[in-house]
Amino acid sequence: MPSILVEGGNPLIGTVNVSGARNSALKLVIAALFSNEDTVIENVPRTQSILDDIEIVKSVGAIAEWTGSNRLMINGSQINSFEVPLAVGTRFRTALLMAGPLLFRFGKALIPKYKSTLYQVLPVNRILDTWKSFGITIGEDDDFWKLSADAIHPASIMFKVTSHLATDNAILCAAFVVGETTISNASEESEIDDLIKLLVDMGVDIKRTEPRTIKVVGTNIFREARVEVQPDKIEAATFATAALITKGNIIVNNIDKSVMIPFVNFLNKLGARFEFENRALKVWRHDETLQPLNLTISPTPGFVPDWAPLATLLLTQAEGESLVHNTVFTKRFEFIRDLNRAGSKIDLLQPSKAGMVPVISDDSYDFEKEGEPYTVAKIAGPTKLKPGKFYITDFRYGAVLALAALAAGNPSSGNGNSTGTGKSEVGGIEIVEDYIDNFTDKLINLGAKIWKQWE
Numbered sequence: 001m002p003s004i005l006v007e008g009g010n011p012l013i014g015t016v017n018v019s020g021a022r023n024s025a026l027k028l029v030i031a032a033l034f035s036n037e038d039t040v041i042e043n044v045p046r047t048q049s050i051l052d053d054i055e056i057v058k059s060v061g062a063i064a065e066w067t068g069s070n071r072l073m074i075n076g077s078q079i080n081s082f083e084v085p086l087a088v089g090t091r092f093r094t095a096l097l098m099a100g101p102l103l104f105r106f107g108k109a110l111i112p113k114y115k116s117t118l119y120q121v122l123p124v125n126r127i128l129d130t131w132k133s134f135g136i137t138i139g140e141d142d143d144f145w146k147l148s149a150d151a152i153h154p155a156s157i158m159f160k161v162t163s164h165l166a167t168d169n170a171i172l173c174a175a176f177v178v179g180e181t182t183i184s185n186a187s188e189e190s191e192i193d194d195l196i197k198l199l200v201d202m203g204v205d206i207k208r209t210e211p212r213t214i215k216v217v218g219t220n221i222f223r224e225a226r227v228e229v230q231p232d233k234i235e236a237a238t239f240a241t242a243a244l245i246t247k248g249n250i251i252v253n254n255i256d257k258s259v260m261i262p263f264v265n266f267l268n269k270l271g272a273r274f275e276f277e278n279r280a281l282k283v284w285r286h287d288e289t290l291q292p293l294n295l296t297i298s299p300t301p302g303f304v305p306d307w308a309p310l311a312t313l314l315l316t317q318a319e320g321e322s323l324v325h326n327t328v329f330t331k332r333f334e335f336i337r338d339l340n341r342a343g344s345k346i347d348l349l350q351p352s353k354a355g356m357v358p359v360i361s362d363d364s365y366d367f368e369k370e371g372e373p374y375t376v377a378k379i380a381g382p383t384k385l386k387p388g389k390f391y392i393t394d395f396r397y398g399a400v401l402a403l404a405a406l407a408a409g410n411p412s413s414g415n416g417n418s419t420g421t422g423k424s425e426v427g428g429i430e431i432v433e434d435y436i437d438n439f440t441d442k443l444i445n446l447g448a449k450i451w452k453q454w455e
Helices: 022-034 048-059 093-106 125-133 164-174 190-202 233-245 257-270 305-315 334-341 395-407 429-433 439-445
Strands: 003-007 013-017 039-042 063-068 071-075 108-112 137-140 144-148 156-158 180-184 205-210 213-217 225-228 249-253 273-277 280-284 294-297 320-326 345-349 376-381 389-391 423-427 449-452
Touching: 003 395, 013 439, 022 039, 022 048, 022 071, 022 093, 022 164, 022 190, 039 190, 048 063, 048 093, 093 108, 093 144, 093 164, 125 137, 125 156, 125 164, 164 180, 164 190, 164 213, 190 205, 190 225, 233 249, 233 257, 233 280, 233 305, 233 395, 257 273, 257 280, 257 305, 294 305, 305 320, 305 334, 305 376, 305 395, 334 345, 334 395, 389 395, 395 423, 395 429, 395 439, 429 439, 439 449
Parallel strands: 013 249, 039 225, 156 180, 294 320, 389 423
Antiparallel strands: 003 423, 003 449, 039 071, 063 071, 108 144, 137 144, 180 213, 205 213, 249 280, 273 280, 320 376, 345 376
């Protein structure tokens, strides 16, 4: 299994270029299937997750070709099947988004049920409820959702809880439905705005009328189009964190400042040193003391869940006690165990034990049955990080374990009582590589002492 050896205690210094956002590119590839003309998508990251998405669209006959290093052309004119094959569809949640383009072309669709064993399987109730709102008939067996659009109509959708994937699905279904569909409590994630831009270019009348309200008037004629994938905000935050945790100096190029505002506000409260210059964020740290703080994790425009592990890692180096309250997810804290093994002092608490009001954003969570969830990380800092053996099982926090290994043994980590550098072994690094383009190589180019074990 691929792994890396990491020698900690070395500041990362240099410039890194942020790739396109995977969360944007994935849905753009599927939206392009509406058109029989060429759709060109620029700034596409060449990660395994994108290659997997391409495998899905090719499985139904679509054309997908790389016409440049990060330029992808999609054409739906050769689509010949309404069934996403079980072999690919069960592995990827994005297969659910295939419903819209296939229903548009065939009036029916067979969508495999997601059955990954690697990550926690999230509920699909919001997806199913959205399909029903459009009048889509839903049947099922052990392997497939069987959809029919015989009675499809515009919908008025109100999400009880905002959801990124559910908003994508609602947009992709509304795109071809004649009449006006309103999506309320829609996700404000910036990647959804890329989807809106592409569909507008393809001929769909779609716009945000309010931050969380999207109106769509569908069409039956989809034009050729072109769109550029926005920079990956997760990757940008990851390398900014890398600069601070290793006491380095990194210029993070190709960022969208407006998207990064919540993360930058966090850096400001933390006492971190940074500055903007055009589309670059420069972050550095020498002997500055990081300040403890209380942080709430919430959907955009808040501090998003994908940044929570990075913030938690940085707060292990703050001078005092910090609290990180995740109000979105109840079970995304596995990384805490590994950070504690690396020397951190983090306790997972119920909100009420931390003097907070429990907030349950997961509408499938049964509070009466499962009780108050443990969603507050109580962090005592500063702590000296130490090398160890770690294994990544989830891309959502895998990068944090690599960054912790890079900081382990740093003379300026924690209280400064270093015994010198140390080497860590980080297994499962390919999981991060699947989602952050050239992650390991980018770290090496910044001076990280990393040895790949699979070469």
